[in-house]
Amino acid sequence: MTYVVTTPSFSGPIEVLLQLISSHDVDILEVPLAPVVDDFVATLRDGATSRDVEELSEFLLIASILLELKSQRLLPGRDSTEPDEEFIGWEERDVLLARLLELRTYASLSDTFVGLFERAAKSFARLRGIDEGFVVRPPDLLAGVTTAQLAAAYLRGIEEKPVPVVRLHHVTVDAVTVAETVVVLAQRLPGLGPMSFRQLTAGLETRIEIIVHFLAILELCKLGHIDLGQGATFGDLEIAWIDVNSRLDMGRIDAYEG
Helix, strand or coil: CCCEEECCCCEEEHHHHHHHHHCCCCCHHHCCCHHHHHHHHHHHHHHCCCCCHHHHHHHHHHHHHHHHHHHHHHCCCCCCCCHHHHCCCHHHHHHHHHHHHHHHHHHHHHHHHHHHHHHHHCCCCCCCCCCCCCCCCCCCCCCCCCHHHHHHHHHHHHCCCCCCCCCCCCCCCCCCCHHHHHHHHHHHHHHHCCEEHHHHCCCCCCHHHHHHHHHHHHHHHHHCCEEEEECCCCCCEEEEECCCCCCCCHHHHHHHHC
8 A cells, every 4th residue: 555645845655755855855844744644544544454554554654754854854953954054164164274374384484594593693704714825635545655565465465365274183082982992891801700880980081981881881782791780770780791701703893883
């Protein structure tokens, strides 16, 4: 159902009336809303039971929007002014503000010049120039330099610089090998009997000798010539020669060294 309204400025469906008012084609002040409401009430009385609820609610929505628009126009507030009216005069105001800022810049610049003129007025310029006969001569950087000295300086500049050599003749290197230590221990241990590793290395002075002796002991244990034991955790390492009559396998020792 479409409700048709008839007013002095418009006659047609109420939806079209709302569109025209929203697009400013029709002034809301020229549309009397009382006859529209009266026609709506009369329509409800004529056939209220045959009307669809959605159509009735749609008419109520449009009528409430029209009433709100007209009330805003009749009672304008601070926020209900037209945007065009609100921005009238802004362009002229911006131009005046720009000119004011420009004039303030020129005024500040003129004050700066006045200060410079006042400072310059307190000084006196030198009226007399440089004395006659006064000549400024730059120093001669090549004074006293001969061609032989220039040639010698050129040769020093192009000669090849010696490569620095790090000399290690003052550094003492302990030449201790595991293979030699294995042979020495294989000769000593059969006659010493069971002993601890601490006793074996008691006479050694350097750390590298102790490390080499430990590796040699492990190699002899791997070859099956000595037996290693440790009675407690972190205790002394006990060494015992177990193959007195067998000959040491030198080929395996040489292979270990290689």
